[in-house]
Amino acid sequence: MANNDINRMKELNELLAKASDAYYNTGVEIMSDKQYDQLYDELEALEKKTGVILSGSRTQQVGYEVSSGLQKIRHTTKMLSLDKTKSVDELKSWLGEHEGFLSWKLDGLTLVLTYDGGTLTQAVTRGNGEIGEDITANARHIIGIPARIPFTGHLVVRGESLMKYKDFERVNEEIEDGSKYKNPRNLCVGTVRNLDSRVTAERNINFFAFNLVSADGFEENSFSARLGWLEQQGFQRVYGVKVTADGIEKAVADFEKAVSENEFPSDGLVLMLDDVAYGLSLGETSHAPRNGIAFKWRDETADTVLREVEWSASRTGLLNPVAIFDPVELEGTTVTRASVHNLSIVKQLRLGIGDTLTIFKANMIIPQVLENKTASASLEIPSVCPVCGASTEVRTSDEDVETLVCPNKDCAAKHIGKFEHFVQRDAMNIVGMSTATIETLVSEGFVREFRDFYHLDDHKFRIVVLEGFGEKSYQKLADAVEASRKTELSRVLYAMGIPNIGRQASRLICGMYPTADELEKLMVTELTAIDGIGEVLAGDYVKFFADEKHLTEFRNLLAELEIEEAVAVNTESAIAGKTFVITGSVHIWKNRNELKAFIEQNGGKAAGSVSSKTDYLINNDNTSNSAKNKTAKELGVPIITEEEFRELANA
Ligand SMILES: NC(=O)c1ccc[n+]([C@@H]2O[C@H](COP(=O)([O-])OP(=O)(O)OC[C@H]3O[C@@H](n4cnc5c(N)ncnc54)[C@H](O)[C@@H]3O)[C@@H](O)[C@H]2O)c1
Ligand SMILES: [Zn+2]
Secondary structure (H helix, E strand, C coil), rough: CCCCHHHHHHHHHHHHHHHHHHHHCCCCCCCCHHHHHHHHHHHHHHHHHCCCCCCCCCCHHCCCCCCCCCCCCEEECCCCCCCCCCHHHHHHHHHHHCCCCEEEECCEEEEEEECCCCCCEEEEECCCCEEECCCCCCCCCCCCCCCCCCCCCCCEEEEEEEEEEHHHHHHHHHCCCCCCCCHHHHHHHHHCCCCCHHHHHHCCCEEEEEEEECCCCCCCCCHHHHHCCCCCCCCCHHHHHHHHHHHHHHHHHHHHHHHHHCCCCCEEEEEEEEHHHHHHHCEECCCCCCCCCCCCCCCCCCEEEEEEEEEEEEECCHHHHHEEEEEEEEEEEEEEEEEECHHHHHCCCCCCCCCCEEEEEEECCCEEEEEEEECCCCCCCCCCCEEECEEEEEEEECCCCCCEECCCCCCHHHHHHHHHHHCHHHHCCCCCCEEEEEEHHHCCCCCHHHHHHHHHHHHHHHHCCCCCCHHHHHHHHHHHHHHHEEHHHHHHHHCCCCCCHHHHHHHHHHHEEEEEHHHHCCCCHHHCCCCCHHHHHHCCCCCCCCHHHHHEEEHHHHHCCEECCCCCCCCCCCCCCCCECCCCCCCCCCCCHHHHHHHHHCCCEECCEEECCCCCEEECCCCCHHHHHHHHHHHCCCCCCCHHHHHHHCC
């Protein structure tokens, strides 16, 4: 047996352990899943070849030792991993003559929930498979986890908590502390394991049940029927279909077609035996049960040439490296750029202009650099900020991740992000103010602080001659700016870009303190007294207004605006307290958002998915076989048209 092999195995174990610690405990990854899987496969092959499995080998373990302030809980049954394949043929032969249930393999954080007497009593993360963390307080704020269920016996269910891409983008946008998250899973892990459950509430974490482990006295033996039953109990559940060996190929193809439209990340599929008792009788290996198998996407890869690394400046001051390469086709679209995330990864990939890169799409959606085949390591790391020319700095995080930052507080790039946020639809809603326009206005020196948007006319003659402008487009922009003067206070507060203060938080705060005067002076205790505002948010808020510069900018801005009183929520209305889900297109209201706003103004709630808590599903097409219609019918939730809704609301 070659010593080389043993040494390599040691090295691989160390690397994999370090990666797993980062992956499970910090939410900051040091390698892509694909790289991890390659190293893991190499280790497994060496173990087979040598017949040696080193003590503590990663192939014998699940997850990673948990290291947080959360309470540790031992699982009653071990939470194992799943065997994996990339071949559809293997799935077929694995299933043989049996019936299977094929579903998304959701890419988030696995949870085990326990119910007794109809209420949620405990929610625990998978952790290292034997010991997880108690996140019950947070679970109460996760969409798809019912607080109460009709079933009153002891019930244990497993599922995945995860974040939709759109929520990921929304939340990540507001994360200011220089540690933006790389993907929805990282952010989900960070959120669910956060000690402040209000943060969980704000971030729209979703839970999808994927396995009913037990429900005392409930004897159903079909895996898929058990999930159907969970749905009736009010859970969100993973989407899946029943299959036989013959149908697998088509089913996998259907899933693959749907993946690019997915609202949530999935890193493959899971095939379970539908006969639960038979599946359990097969037992398990040291690290995986035998009643299921995972199918990982056989990601397409393509080789291309690196032409440039763009250091895109963000409003946090981070300079984020983006690889720009010759166009390649991947999963049906043309790709020319991929984020390289941070300086550590730039170094690890040994990037240089002209290098040959292999590109793939993580979860078939987000372009990533898999490897650098020529690894010239010749890339020059910019010593000055590409936007303001200040000297750049390298920062090293507690997890040893290096990032490049522009330390100049007045760097226009920071303001561009801030201004982009300011003009957004949810904020000041300056229609047509694009990033390109903001960049021009900032670099010409016309916009230095928020109020400057309201004085563009001072520069009119210089603006109309700029490239891409003209009398007409100037006028359009000026009109949009004028229209935005009349606004609500909570929009202004949100537009200020206070770290972590999202649209919802600013609404809550202004609901309680409806004048600008009060807003400037709020203290932590006053803020945390508001239901929905936690310590973290309150701290960020107070810190923001403690800065004289921010205060001045806020006051200067307000002097330009005409604040309308926020529409008071009508708690007396006929729909107050009712929960609605809206799906499909609408024609009475301008769009779904308008209808949603109407519901909220009248004291109702507009939820994203149908559950036992839903009072009505608003859908003009109640005949279609859409998932929402189906669920509503199963749960007995009435499906109403917009007209019927209007009548109900006396609108
Ligand atoms: N990037 C990194 O540094 C790094 C480090 C460690 C692990 N990883 C990734 O994690 C993988 C191994 O981790 P693992 O053991 O956590 O997961 P796994 O890939 O083996 O998947 C099994 C798990 O998927 C979950 N799951 C999601 N949807 C499901 C469904 N519909 N039905 C059943 N289970 C479902 C369950 O928790 C299950 O235990 C690696 O292959 C790698 O991709 C990456
Ligand atoms: Zn700069």
